[in-house]
Amino acid sequence: MKRVYNFSAGPAVLPVEVLKEAAEEMxxxxxxxxxxxxxxxRSKAFEEIITEAEKDLRELMNIPDNYKxxxxxxxxxxxxxxxxxxxxxxxxADYIITGQWAKKAAAEAEKYxxxxxxxxxxDKTFSYIPDCSDLPISEDADYxxxxxxxxxxxxxxxxLPNTKGKLLVADVSSCFLSEPVxxxxxxxxxxxxxxxxxxxxxxxxxxxxxxxxxxxxPGTPTMLQYKIHADAKSLYNTPxxxxxxICGKVFKWIxxxxxxxxxxxxxxxxxxxxxxxxxxxxxxKGTVEKKDRSLMNVPFVTGNEELDAKFVKxxxxxxxxxxxxxxxxxxxxxxxxxxxxxxxxxxLVAFMKEFEEANA
Ligand SMILES: *Cc1c(COP(=O)(O)O)cnc(C)c1O
Numbered sequence: 257m258k259r260v261y262n263f264s265a266g267p268a269v270l271p272v273e274v275l276k277e278a279a280e281e282m283x284x285x286x287x288x289x290x291x292x293x294x295x296x297x298r299s300k301a302f303e304e305i306i307t308e309a310e311k312d313l314r315e316l317m318n319i320p321d322n323y324k325x326x327x328x329x330x331x332x333x334x335x336x337x338x339x340x341x342x343x344x345x346x347x348x349a350d351y352i353i354t355g356q357w358a359k360k361a362a363a364e365a366e367k368y369x370x371x372x373x374x375x376x377x378x379d380k381t382f383s384y385i386p387d388c389s390d391l392p393i394s395e396d397a398d399y400x401x402x403x404x405x406x407x408x409x410x411x412x413x414x415x416l417p418n419t420k421g422k423l424l425v426a427d428v429s430s431c432f433l434s435e436p437v438x439x440x441x442x443x444x445x446x447x448x449x450x451x452x453x454x455x456x457x458x459x460x461x462x463x464x465x466x467x468x469x470x471x472x473x474p475g476t477p478t479m480l481q482y483k484i485h486a487d488a489k490s491l492y493n494t495p496x497x498x499x500x501x502i503c504g505k506v507f508k509w510i511x512x513x514x515x516x517x518x519x520x521x522x523x524x525x526x527x528x529x530x531x532x533x534x535x536x537x538x539x540x541k542g543t544v545e546k547k548d549r550s551l552m553n554v555p556f557v558t559g560n561e562e563l564d565a566k567f568v569k570x571x572x573x574x575x576x577x578x579x580x581x582x583x584x585x586x587x588x589x590x591x592x593x594x595x596x597x598x599x600x601x602x603x604l605v606a607f608m609k610e611f612e613e614a615n616a
Contacts, residue, residue, distance in 0.1 A: 261600040264578035265407050265553060265591040266430065266451040272595075274505045292501045297494050305497075306490065309504030316507060316516055319439050319462060326461040326482065327490040327500050332357070332429045332448035334480070335459060336364035339401070339425055339444065341476040343467060344369040346396045352417060355382045355406035356584065357427060362401070368473055372397070375417075381585070382409040384545040388417030399423040399443060405431035405550050407451065408582040410543065410589065412550040416441055423467070430552050432460070433510060434594060435520035443467055449499065452552065452593045453506050458499035510594065519594055523551040526592050526601045530554050533605045539563075539612040543587065557587030564588060567611055576604055 262269045285292050288301050295302055310325050319325065328334075339361075340349060347369030351362040353376035365371050372394050375386040393400060400419040405412045407430035416424060423443035430451040439445065444463045450456035461482070468482045478484055484492050490500075510519060531549060534542040534556055543555045558564050564587050568580045581587040592601055 260575045260577045261596070261603060262577045263590045263592065263596070263600075263604070265582070265589060266448075267456050268451055268591055268593050269595045270454070270502070271506065271509045274502065274509050277505055278502060293498045295497075297491060297497050302497060305501050305504055306495070309500055309507060312504065312507035312511060313460070316433065316510055317437060317439055317462070322465045323439060323462050324465060324468060324482075324486045325490075326463065326485045327495055327503075328459045328461055328485060329457060329496050330459060331456070332427060332446065332459060333360070333364075335427070335446050335461065336361040337367070338480045338482070339399070339446075340365040340368040341473045341480055342469075342482050343423070343425070343443075344398050344473060345471065346398050348372070348394055348396045348398060350374045350391075350394050350397045350400045350422070352376070352386065352388060352391075352400070352402045353378060354385055354403055354411060354413075355409045357407065357429075358401070358403040361403065361427065365401070369398075374400075377411070381543075382406060382411065383543055383548075385411050385413055385548040388413075388415075391417060391420075393420045393422055397422050399425045401425045401427075403427040405429075405434075405552055407553050407591075408555075408585060408589075410550045410553040410555040411545075411548040412552075414548065430591075430593075431550070433506075433516060433519065434523050434552055436516040449503055451591075452595075454503040455499045458496040458503060460503070506595075520551075522598070523592070523594065526596065526598055527551045527554065529598070529601050529605055530590060530592065533608060537608070537612060539615065540608060543585070552593055553589060553591050555581055555585060555587060555589040557581075561586065563615060566615075567608075570611065571604075571607060574607055576607060 282291050350372045353359055353373050362371050374391045377384050377386050400422050404426045425444045428445055429447035432447040432452045446461040449458045468486045472481055534540055539558055540556050571579050579588045581589040
């Protein structure tokens with residue numbers, strides 16, 4: 257068996273220990289004689305899986321009791337609609353545009369109310385995070401929306417915006433569980449799990465209890481109401497059961513590694529190795545303002561498209577997969593999520609050095 261170093265932005269690398277455990281339990285989950293894929297979501301075995309997953313996530317993120325944890329479907333993109341449908345009481349929201357995902361979320365919200373784009377980094381191809389210390393927050397805004405880590409452009413809010421008392425809603429798809437977070441600063445934290453936690457198909461929504469009401473926009477489908485899912489403990493209909501099971505295993509893996517403090521340390525060490533190399537390289541360079549660099553997604557270029565393509569091709573042949581940058585940015589992007597080992601980044605940097613020498 258051969259495993260590659262997978263730098264995909266998502267679906268992305270998962271811990272090998274988790275995959276092995278899942279393989280061992282594939283045919284007979286803990287004496288049930290069946291796979292988790294084959295069991296009722298109302299069974300005792302599955303009830304234990306989802307209860308334990310929530311408990312471990314709460315412990316990892318230190319989630320206060322007045323927040324609910326929901327395991328939903330529809331991808332992060334479905335939240336682009338679900339959030340305004342449930343939160344737009346005044347039909348106004350403020351969006352900070354730091355990339356494609358925030359842009360898409362704003363465009364979707366616009367179907368349901370007035371969207372104010374109160375800041376943007378579009379002027380420099382989203383290569384930085386705008387100053388959000390004193391934004392023109394709308395008086396009647398129902399919430400302020402950010403995409404906290406910009407998967408495509410490789411930027412991250414290292415400081416949350418000053419929302420002047422308004423509710424903060426954050427898409428954390430690509431930085432979920434990468435470092436400690438103060439949940440109390442948010443109304444909603446959500447993310448698709450396929451970047452840093454588990455298989456595609458599960459979305460985790462952490463939502464403050466007082467935001468879960470029956471007072472939603474007229475016509476909101478049952479399946480898009482937070483209250484329906486919260487009241488049913490994420491079991492209103494069949495949940496993404498296998499995905500939840502894998503997420504649960506990843507939560508345990510992170511706990512065993514020392515929790516989110518340890519993850520942060522590990523991620524900083526990995527990212528530093530790559531950024532330090534980029535900063536001194538004569539061939540490669542990072543595309544993001546240093547202060548706003550993401551620990552998870554690292555875009556870089558040579559400045560020559562043909563050379564970029566050559567690099568991606570030779571890297572692939574050497575066992576480094578999915579280094580091609582997003583189609584809207586070009587160049588390369590290394591996503592170095594929680595499960596990417598230090599050795600993977602070390603090997604990549606060594607390969608980049610060799611390529612640099614060969615193509616000087
Ligand atoms: C990948 C991604 C999305 C879209 O996720 P889907 O689950 O495919 O809808 C949204 N936001 C961010 C930050 C992402 O990285």
